[in-house]
Amino acid sequence: MPRVSRRGLFGSALVAAGAATAGAVAGRITAPAENDSRTVAFHGVRQAGIATTAQSHALFLSCDLASRDRGVLRDLLAAWTETAAALTAGARVPDKPDSAPGFSDHTDFATGLDPARLTITFGLGPALFEDWSGLADRRPRHLATLPEFAGDQLRPSWTGGDIMAQICADDPQIVSHAFRALRARMPGLGNLRWTQHGFLSRPAGGGTPRNMFGHKDGTANPVAGTAEFDAAVWANAPEEPEWFRGGTYLVFRKIRMSTAEWDMLSRPEQDRIIGRRRDDGSPLTGGAEFDPVDLNARAANGEPIIPADAHVRLVHGIPMLRRGYSYDYGTLVATSATTAAPAPEAVPAHDHPEGTAPNHTHGGHAQLDAGLLFAAYMNNPPEQFIRAQRLLAASDRLNTVVQHTGSAIFAMPPGIAPGESIGAGLRL
DSSP: OOOOOHHHHHHHHHHHHTOOOSOEETTEEOSOOBOTTSOBOSOSSSOTTSSSOOOSEEEEEEEEESSSOHHHHHHHHHHHHHHHHHHHTTOOOOOOTTOOTTOOSOOSTTTTOOOTTOEEEEEEOGGGGSGGGTOGGGOOTTOOOOOOOTTOOOOGGGBOOSEEEEEEESSHHHHHHHHHHHHHTOTTTEEEEEEEEEEOOOOTTOOOOBOTTSSBOOTTOOOTTSHHHHHHHOBOOTTSOGGGTTBEEEEEEEEEEOHHHHHTSOHHHHHHHHTBOTTTOOBTTOSSTTSOOOTTOBOTTSOBSSOTTOHHHHHTTOOOEEOOEEEEEEEEEEEOTTSOOOOGGGSOTTSOOOOEEEETTTTEEEEEEEEEEEEEEESOTIIIIIHHHHHHHHHOGGGGGEEEEEEEEEEEOOOOOTTOOTTGGGOO
């Protein structure tokens, strides 16, 4: 059989799918296609779920390899790739080769449901490029464990991981179904480290989504398909290993937002903390959401209109693609006014106890966990996320009402052709 080139496989797959690009620059495909059948192509030059318009629901999954064995890594990536390719196309979950008669990995949990623009996006953690794997010389240039920043309250159970999967769809049942299917391929290959679930809604007719504080989140995002987007997101620097060029990095942070304390602030005070107006997202120096931010503008008393410690001022001019999701795990442990809240270690591991806040309804206290699953794509984490977070940690007034409790970074490989596994360029 004649050998088909990787480029030829890409072309065949895209023609067969009748793919129209979500955005093209100089004739190059920059994102898998979205079409009327509510499916997003899994195969392509880029992984889906990055430049793809954000879906309504997300689950972030992080796992560790079951053993430090390159063959285990290869087998897990192959199994997950096969599963993801089927699910995103709306097909049945493929059974494992060793499934016993009468048993199936296809649960019928999503039978009859629309794929709901399901995307499954995979990333590789720093530990996979240590000496044990023989991949140290292929480590992406900026793939290193994130530093701990001032004010971080990180929990190991929500931090790090060898491999991650970002599962997004417009139907939460489809997201859950995809998670179960990936989990079914893990025994003997991977151990679940953490999961986080999020949601996202957009105003009717589109528009920037809002976070748990009611402010628009992502106004300054670069637009997919533009030169600005490519320059901020895709890792094309010559210093990157060849197999990774065209990929990107994902920085994930779990950020608890103290909504009870926030809601007790006046709206003008909230706006000064952010540097934008809550109602329409406009900068304090402008009249519409996408008006330029003027950091030099002064009020009549000579003070800067956008305060020196405003969130917008500190991160202005540091581009990255924010693709985050809100989360709300609700009231986890309620206590009476005369009973001390349990110590964190006394709470079951599946809970998320990150502090206490007044429970005005019952006169006692409740442990709450709501906030932002910050997921940002970029091509130079030291100059983008790390630089921005150090500035924020030093003086952002938002720090009084947020806590960073989870942290991870992953290299997101470029896309693949049919018949290849994620990270094909590593030649595992």
